Amino acid sequence: MVQLVWQADSFMRILSIDYGKKRSGIAVTDPLQIIANGLVTVSTSGLFDFLKAYIQREEVERIVIGKPMQTNGQPSENLQRVEQFVNRWKKAMPAIPIDYYDERFTSVLAHRAMIDSGIGKKARQNKALVDEISATIILQSYMESRKG
Numbered sequence: 001m002v003q004l005v006w007q008a009d010s011f012m013r014i015l016s017i018d019y020g021k022k023r024s025g026i027a028v029t030d031p032l033q034i035i036a037n038g039l040v041t042v043s044t045s046g047l048f049d050f051l052k053a054y055i056q057r058e059e060v061e062r063i064v065i066g067k068p069m070q071t072n073g074q075p076s077e078n079l080q081r082v083e084q085f086v087n088r089w090k091k092a093m094p095a096i097p098i099d100y101y102d103e104r105f106t107s108v109l110a111h112r113a114m115i116d117s118g119i120g121k122k123a124r125q126n127k128a129l130v131d132e133i134s135a136t137i138i139l140q141s142y143m144e145s146r147k148g
Contacts, residue, residue: 013059
């Protein structure tokens, strides 16, 4: 009989970012990387410090950041800011890789998810909640793409 033995501390989370000009939504997997959950929305100016502090508390394997593109495949105006953040991260924290993932339609999907879940109109206007849900959709989509 084969007995499976594993240590909970040998598993690491994946964290995702829906990077915005003013605020950024953050989502994270469980340590087994089975499901994505919204974590928080933070001021983009404090994002770097938030991530560094979070990584000191939790083991993170990698970060996935939404790559802002227009529906026609051209870069959106936010891509330059995202690339600056990614370059800063790679220099300061090279041990934790950061990957891009296409974020087209995540805001639309986030609004649809909010409507489908029965969240009221006033709550749907909460941009911070939309950003967090968008980060969750980016992360869940990223995880599903790795399965295939």
